[in-house]
Amino acid sequence: MAFVSIRDLRVAFDGVRVLHGIDLDIGKGEAIGLVGESGCGKSVTWLAALGLLPGKARVEGSVTLDGQQLIGAPRSQLEQIRGARIAMIFQDPSSSLNPVQRVGRQIGESLRLHRGLRGAQARTEVLRLMDMVGIPDAKRRIDLYPHEFSGGQCQRIMIAMALAGQPDLLIADEPTTALDATIQAQILELLSGIRRETGMALVFISHDLGAVSAVCDRAAVMYAGRIVETNDIRSLFAAPAHPYTQGLLRAIPDIDASRARLVPIEGTVPDPAALPTGCAFAPRCPRNSQLCQNYAPDLKPQSAGGVVSCFYPVEADQTAMSQRQEVWA
Numbered sequence: 001m002a003f004v005s006i007r008d009l010r011v012a013f014d015g016v017r018v019l020h021g022i023d024l025d026i027g028k029g030e031a032i033g034l035v036g037e038s039g040c041g042k043s044v045t046w047l048a049a050l051g052l053l054p055g056k057a058r059v060e061g062s063v064t065l066d067g068q069q070l071i072g073a074p075r076s077q078l079e080q081i082r083g084a085r086i087a088m089i090f091q092d093p094s095s096s097l098n099p100v101q102r103v104g105r106q107i108g109e110s111l112r113l114h115r116g117l118r119g120a121q122a123r124t125e126v127l128r129l130m131d132m133v134g135i136p137d138a139k140r141r142i143d144l145y146p147h148e149f150s151g152g153q154c155q156r157i158m159i160a161m162a163l164a165g166q167p168d169l170l171i172a173d174e175p176t177t178a179l180d181a182t183i184q185a186q187i188l189e190l191l192s193g194i195r196r197e198t199g200m201a202l203v204f205i206s207h208d209l210g211a212v213s214a215v216c217d218r219a220a221v222m223y224a225g226r227i228v229e230t231n232d233i234r235s236l237f238a239a240p241a242h243p244y245t246q247g248l249l250r251a252i253p254d255i256d257a258s259r260a261r262l263v264p265i266e267g268t269v270p271d272p273a274a275l276p277t278g279c280a281f282a283p284r285c286p287r288n289s290q291l292c293q294n295y296a297p298d299l300k301p302q303s304a305g306g307v308v309s310c311f312y313p314v315e316a317d318q319t320a321m322s323q324r325q326e327v328w329a
Ligand SMILES: Nc1ncnc2c1ncn2[C@@H]1O[C@H](COP(=O)(O)OP(=O)(O)OP(=O)(O)O)[C@@H](O)[C@H]1O
Pocket: 013, 018, 036, 037, 038, 039, 040, 041, 042, 043, 044, 045, 054, 207, 272
C-alpha cells in the first residue's frame, strides 16, 4: 500500500458536495503537486484528511497514512499525527505566526510538542533549523519578533516550524503565492533541497503549474472537486491530455514580463451548488460536445502514462509538442 492512500474521498458542506470522490496515492519521499484554480477543492482534500474541517463538513471515504486510517480517527490521534508525521504550511505566514512571540520560542514550541525537546537542547535545534531554512545570523535573530522579518523570511520560519516535528509528509498550501517572483523561486528551491535532504514526501498545492514543476515529480490536476488528470511532470508538460491542463499550462505566469505568454482560461469555475449535469469543465471547454454535456467522464489510463477524465483527450501530437516548446522557451 502507498505511504498515503486516498480513496473515494467526498466532502459536503450543508448538503452541497465540494469533493466528488478523490483517489490519490503518494509514495514515501514523493513530491506531488495538486493544481487547479481557486475553489476546486485542493485545500479541502487535505483539511479533510487531517480532520481540520469545521464540524458541519460531511466527510466520507478513506485516507490512510502508512496503513493507518485518518478519516473518523479520534481527535487525540489526529493531533498526534499533525505536526509529528504530517505538517502543513499555508500561504500567509503572518496569519500563522504569533506576532507577540519571539520566533525562536515559536519554533521551540513545535520542538517541545513533537519531540519533547526543552532548554539548551531545544535552542540548539532551533538554531540548526533556522540555519537549514536559510535565515542568516540565526544566533542573533532567534530572539526577534515576526514583524522584524521579511515576508519570505517569515515563510522560512514557518517551514522551520513545520520541520521541527520531523514529519514524513509536508503539505505546502500555496506557500509562495503572497511572495514576489524572486523570493518565490528561492522558497521553491529551499523546499526542493529540504525534501532531498530529509526524504520527506511533499504535497505542493498551487494554481500555478510552473511552480509545481519546480519542486514536484508528479502532479494531479483538480477541477470542480475532481481529479481530472494525473501524470509525471515531464509528460504533463509534454503532452497534457485534458483540455483543462492545457489551459493551465497556457496560464503559467511569465517571470520575464517582456514576453506575454499568459492566456487565462475563459469563464469561471462553476459554483459547487450548481454544477453542470455532465463534465463540469464542458461549459469552458473547446472540445465540448453533446456527450460531455450529458455525462461525466471517468478517469482512464492514457497511452502516454497517467490518467485523464475526458471523452476527447488531447493526443500527444504536434500541438502538444509545439506547446511544450513554447512553455520551455
Ligand atoms: N468551511 C467551508 N464551508 C463551506 N464551503 C467551504 C468551506 N471551505 C471550503 N469550502 C468550499 O469548498 C470548495 C473547495 O474549496 P478549497 O478551499 O478546497 O479550494 P482550493 O482549490 O483550495 O482553492 P484556493 O486555491 O482558493 O484555496 C469551494 O467551493 C469552497 O467555497
